[in-house]
Amino acid sequence: MVDKALDRFMTKEEALPPVVHKAMRYSVFAGGKRLRPVLCLAAAEITGGKPARVLPTACALEVIHTYSLVHDDLPAMDDDDLRRGRPTNHRVFGEGVAILAGDGLLTYGFELMAKNARVAGVRAERVVEAIGTVARAVGSQGMVGGQAVDLESEGRGVALNGSRAKVLDYIHRHKTGALITASLSVGALLSGASPKAQRALERYGDQIGLAFQIADDVLDIVGNKALLGKSGSDAENQKLTYPAVYGLEESQRRARRAVDEAKRLLKPFGRRADLLVALADYIITREN
Amino acid sequence: MVDKALDRFMTKEEALPPVVHKAMRYSVFAGGKRLRPVLCLAAAEITGGKPARVLPTACALEVIHTYSLVHDDLPAMDDDDLRRGRPTNHRVFGEGVAILAGDGLLTYGFELMAKNARVAGVRAERVVEAIGTVARAVGSQGMVGGQAVDLESEGRGVALNGSRAKVLDYIHRHKTGALITASLSVGALLSGASPKAQRALERYGDQIGLAFQIADDVLDIVGNKALLGKSGSDAENQKLTYPAVYGLEESQRRARRAVDEAKRLLKPFGRRADLLVALADYIITREN
Numbered sequence A, B: 001m002v003d004k005a006l007d008r009f010m011t012k013e014e015a016l017p018p019v020v021h022k023a024m025r026y027s028v029f030a031g032g033k034r035l036r037p038v039l040c041l042a043a044a045e046i047t048g049g050k051p052a053r054v055l056p057t058a059c060a061l062e063v064i065h066t067y068s069l070v071h072d073d074l075p076a077m078d079d080d081d082l083r084r085g086r087p088t089n090h091r092v093f094g095e096g097v098a099i100l101a102g103d104g105l106l107t108y109g110f111e112l113m114a115k116n117a118r119v120a121g122v123r124a125e126r127v128v129e130a131i132g133t134v135a136r137a138v139g140s141q142g143m144v145g146g147q148a149v150d151l152e153s154e155g156r157g158v159a160l161n162g163s164r165a166k167v168l169d170y171i172h173r174h175k176t177g178a179l180i181t182a183s184l185s186v187g188a189l190l191s192g193a194s195p196k197a198q199r200a201l202e203r204y205g206d207q208i209g210l211a212f213q214i215a216d217d218v219l220d221i222v223g224n225k226a227l228l229g230k231s232g233s234d235a236e237n238q239k240l241t242y243p244a245v246y247g248l249e250e251s252q253r254r255a256r257r258a259v260d261e262a263k264r265l266l267k268p269f270g271r272r273a274d275l276l277v278a279l280a281d282y283i284i285t286r287e288n
Helices: A002-009 A018-028 A035-046 A051-072 A089-093 A095-118 A124-138 A143-153 A164-190 A195-222 A242-246 A248-265 A267-285 B002-009 B018-028 B035-046 B051-072 B089-093 B095-118 B124-138 B143-153 B164-190 B195-222 B242-246 B248-265 B267-285
Strands: none
Touching: A002 A035, A002 A051, A018 A051, A018 A089, A018 A095, A018 B143, A035 A051, A035 A164, A035 A195, A035 A267, A051 A095, A051 A124, A051 A143, A051 A164, A051 B095, A089 A095, A095 A124, A095 B051, A095 B095, A095 B124, A095 B143, A124 A143, A124 A164, A124 B095, A124 B124, A143 A164, A143 B018, A143 B095, A164 A195, A164 A242, A195 A242, A195 A248, A195 A267, A242 A248, A248 A267, B002 B035, B002 B051, B018 B051, B018 B089, B018 B095, B035 B051, B035 B164, B035 B195, B035 B267, B051 B095, B051 B124, B051 B143, B051 B164, B089 B095, B095 B124, B124 B143, B124 B164, B143 B164, B164 B195, B164 B242, B195 B242, B195 B248, B195 B267, B242 B248, B248 B267
């Protein structure tokens, strides 16, 4: 559903100027798991809304997530050559076009969210609130801020002021966690969920966001490189990771605990939460 | 009014993480002319609205304009060391932080626009429409697209398919013109202007956008380098410019003609258009 909608929403490769639309599509259709759209759709459904009603916003979340990957991979940032087993955007299109493709994706994310106001039954007030929520989640005090601290701390061992554990927590809550939580938040919001249901889903998002990042760090050590499709490793880059701070076993324990807490938060939703329960389990059992 | 509001809206330098907020403020408060916010406020006023009602959006336009300057100056793009007589963002903060500061500014632009829905008397439907308008103007088929074609054409003399005049026209209508036109459009839109008045202001925007870009190209040749505060020149970079395509005199004639047409479009507004008339004249008489 998400892949089809993305194909429909994303500007065609032939549109002027083709180079930037090719680059945008290249990274949007590069084997992403579509976790954020699925969380948004599930949050809409579980709170009594119709998933189709939030589809533009669900796709916008993936588009914005993709922008962050394109920019994070740039030479001036993490300098990655491979992502999901394919050359990164700037390796294919050059650095200038990759920066512009990222800019175009971020911008298009907000355009798509604005389009959601044209879906019957969705109130403009809620769309504006959702746009504000996502902007805060990915802005300088959200995702961009997390990446900035990550960039500063890289290769330093002990980073910035404060303990390594605190810095690690800051990075991941902002760099990964904020958009995951926002995905659930706007899915519920656009469906007119009660503040209580919305809050429960946001807390579920905080927990699976944490589990997701720990699992990523753990996979970087124990995972199958071919499945991961990455070049280099966090250890080589002296990255601040959960295993580096807490050790492998304690990291796995923390991920498990976060997933348990996430599932506990879904209890009030009963059987309607089955998909979100399964997603929480998937996050720490996945292999890439 | 705009400078004060920007200072109030922009996140403080001390906010976490400071490096990215310092970089964002550095470029927002670097001597910009605030043309886009002024156009937005004037469009609101001339169509019977209160300028204060569109202030968050007016500031958002400047913030988004600033993001485009920060990214355009990057080494992978135009590779500029100076802007308005000061070192460019990446020369001060490094390339990675400059990319992130640009990303943060673009994102914050949309956050600010969403905030405009909280101003009394502004309808959420119009805010959503304004967000869509600005996103289209600065996205891959707007400003980002114009910069992509500019990047491709640079140093090539004759560029892409089609004549140099057509490519030049494409670049500037997208790279500069689109956001100038959108500034007028959303100012009118948020104030509840009639479609006819909104359309007249957009056409005015198209004309002054053209005049603005020609004047920029002309200033690059005949202007005072100290006032311009630029390093290098378009000619050195083999840029496709109006003087390069049409010659200096014909370029100046075209700029004057665009300003005359812009002023003609304001006739129905009578004396209320005085500020926009003066702005049109300013655009081709300014020295930086």
